[in-house]
Amino acid sequence: MRARSSFTERDVPPRRSLLAAILACLVVAALAVGLVATPAAAHAYLSESDPANGEQVDDVPEEVTLFFSGDGVVNADITVEGPDGEVVSAEPEIDPDDTQVVRVPIEDADTEGGADADGDDGDADGADGMYTVDWEVLADDGHTTSGSFFFAVGDEPLDRDAVLEGYEDDETDESVPPVEAGAKALLLVGVVGLIGIPAITTLAVGPVFARAERREAIDRRLTRLLVGAAALTLVGAFALGLARSTALGPLSVETITQFTETPLGQAWLVQSVLSLALVGLAVAMTRRRPPRRTSLVGTFIGALAVAGTIAWTSHSATAIDRFQGAVVDFVHLVGAGLWVGGLVVLAFVVVPHVRAADTDDRSALLARTIRRYSVLALVGVTLVVTTGLALASWHVPTADGLTDTFYGLTLLAKLVLIAAALALGGITRFVLLGRLESAHETGTTGDVRPASTDGGVDRDDDFTTGSRIAHAVRLEVALLIVVVLLSGVLTSAPTAAVAGVDDEVTEATIEYEYDDVLVEVTALPVVDATNESFTLEVDEPIVFEVTFLDDEEPVESDQSVRLLASSEEGTEMEVGLEAHDDGTYATVQPLPDEGHWDLRVTGAPDGSYVSEWIDATAVAAGSHDEHEHDHDDEHNGHDHDHDDHADHAHDEPADQAHDDHDSSPDTAFATLLQFGAVAIAVVGSVAVVIEATRFRE
Structure with missing residues (x-):
């Protein structure tokens, strides 16, 4: 028993x-x-660059520097294409002392009076125009991120389509392998x-x-x-x-x-x-x-x-x-x-x-x-x-x-x-x-x-x-x-600190009626907008589009469409808008001064002279909360691929700006x-x- x-x-x-x-x-x-610690962004995402996104420089730089937030970079695949579509960059170099920094030498870059790529003395070999930087990096956490940005050499206006394409690439990829x-x-x-x-x-x-x-x-x-x-x-x-x-x-x-x-x-x-x-x-x-x-x-x-x-x-x-x-x-x-x-x-x-x-x-x-x-x-x-x-x-x-x-x-x-x-x-x-x-x-x-x-x-x-x-x-x-x-x-997914909220680029349109013609003025990207004014980011390449409509159909202007801009600091600019096949007139123009701007759009749709004034305010990057409370929640505690480039102040060292950018306050x-x-x-x-x-x- x-x-x-x-x-x-x-x-x-x-x-x-x-x-x-x-x-x-x-x-x-x-x-x-x-x-208790500062919120951080997992994966490696581009937070700054030098030259900055959309920046216009006088000469082709000797190198392009990319600053990443969140994780360090293990491997980088970065190319710089010149105005003719040819790759002008050498192999990227990850900074051994700070793996969040990657430098890309420009092979054809040469300052005036120096030696060019062939060893001859002469002016800079790089051509004026738009340069596109495509990047893809493997981060310490084993995930890859990618994106692109651009800068321009010389005084030629930026191309609207290229700028719009750059902003489309600016959205964070939340896909999970x-x-x-x-x-x-x-x-x-x-x-x-x-x-x-x-x-x-x-x-x-x-x-x-x-x-x-x-x-x-x-x-x-x-x-x-x-x-x-x-x-x-x-x-x-x-x-x-x-x-x-x-x-x-x-x-x-x-x-x-x-x-x-x-x-x-x-x-x-x-x-x-x-x-x-x-x-x-x-x-x-x-x-x-x-x-x-x-x-x-x-x-x-x-x-x-x-x-x-x-x-x-x-x-x-x-x-x-x-x-x-x-x-x-x-x-x-x-x-x-x-x-x-x-x-x-x-x-x-x-x-x-x-x-x-x-x-x-x-x-x-x-x-x-x-x-x-x-x-x-x-x-x-x-x-x-x-x-x-x-x-x-x-x-x-x-x-x-x-x-x-x-x-x-x-x-x-x-x-x-x-x-x-x-x-x-x-x-x-x-x-x-x-x-x-x-x-x-x-x-x-x-x-x-x-x-x-x-x-x-x-x-x-x-x-x-x-x-x-x-x-x-x-x-x-x-x-x-x-x-x-x-x-x-x-x-395996980008954290919410990276993905953020409403990360897409925002555009706004102001309408005016002139007799039988409706004038639409559109700005992209905007921080905020009302029926009569835009709030824009200082030094950001802004796409301004003007459309004349009669019975909802585009109308051509009999004279050049122009944008005049003057700031309270005394800066004045006047640029012509390029006509496009979709019936719009567009230009890409940053506002270099903070504060109030008066924008004036002129044209002659069907021979009728049009002149309209628009109020605009240019604000520094990171100060969006003064104009849109909810927008602060979007930016506080995370970095975007490259639309935060303006945080890189040109009057301070790049490394210092990078350090300041990483130290965001707790929400x-x-x-x-x-x-x-x-x-x-x-x-x-x-x-x-x-x-x-x-x-x-």
Whole structure:
């Protein structure tokens, strides 16, 4: 006759490791105050250039300098095309002291009186006209970004179509590489499992089932889980590296070799070797070599090392601060492992084993395991939510970023799923577990029904408490696995700090009626506009278009259409507008002085002389909030591809302007998230202490 295993909670002493986990949570709460940091832009995006976008210079520069925000640049593919469409640039050079700076030498550039490309003395070889700079860079975080801008040499007017094309390229690409996102998701699922499964097995499952029979069945299930998690880690790491290497060219041995020579590629090699070692260790566990405890410790340490490589190349580490960002991301992964990995063990190891245990012990075994796991789960939840809010404050610095960007919408979906998982966990811990323990104390055993023939839980209408716990745990696991998969998408997408809100270039039109002719004056881009005035950015190449309409049909002007501009500083300009096939008359003209401008448009549609005055105000870049409150939210905390070029003040060194540009103030929304992180850390730590106290009673 088999002896019934009936032991009390006092038979299973708490582990020192469990107390160490609680202490770690308290340390995080104490350090949470230090999480306040400037919002940053992940990926590398062009924030400044010299010459600036649309700038007109007297001579062809010796080099073009590009300043990137967010991540540093690992590889750069940049070309400069001259007015005739020929490439006039040499290979780009990444500044070894500041990888956010890339310089592109101009082969045909030569100052007056110097030597030209052939070594002869003479004037500058470069022709007057428009020069287009096309750039594509691979950033530290493994993502590529691209764009273009232009500058002009000489006094010739800028071409309208080229300027409009440049503004069209100015929008941020929010697309997510599907292969990279999928590979990253697999990698994260595997690592989370490899962190959580050994931890929960050692601190929760092992002590409870130390005297239970059929221990071999538990070990077999745990080993299968570890083998699966290790395989996912290896496949995800390998595929992620291959996907990222294609940023340097078509997938080939040469491309992969070139990728491994970059810091990102070297991190990938370390990640791949560690993942392969974890697979080997997991397979060795199936043969009981090395010993079980040694294998679990080795798996846990190896998983932490892989998590370190992920954190080291994350958005936060590469765009904010290498150490601080990596630490926050690393703690985020560890917390997810304790929470999600533990649930996986409960769902696929503990519940099946409890069903096969003696009827009188089922409630006690399940209740004790959940009690132990709940302490660790609270630690994991506290770490995940605290660091998650800190990360959100960096990468979603404005409330609009949550709803108006792909990154923000994905993050919202993730938050909803986390909230649902927390609700399920709360029901399991505070409702169902209480019923289970009450039933055990009153001697009402048999809470957990025997397994059905297909290995699942009986689905009768009258579910027992144990069956409900099993369903709740498995549903929570499913929700959190989706959350981890969404994390793979988030880490492959431009953050909301980069994507911004309403990033498209805005145009505005003012209309005037002259007898039977309607005059439309359009400006692009504008900061703000009314029915009678434009607010424009100083030194920005502004496309002015004039259209004469009669019964909605364009009318030609019998004399040249001209734009006269005069500022309160005394600057006066007069330019002719070029006729285009679409019936418009256009020119590209920057306003060089800040302050009020009087713009006058003259023409003669159908012989009728037209002269109309327009008020305009030129404002410095970054001062848009004085004219449009909502526009400040768009620009605060992120950089555009190149429409912020005017931040590069011509009367200060370029490096200084670049440094000033990166130091944007925190938004109120980001500050709220940061204080929320601190509050969650404190409240979560208190909850851990309370739960641990209950556990020891």
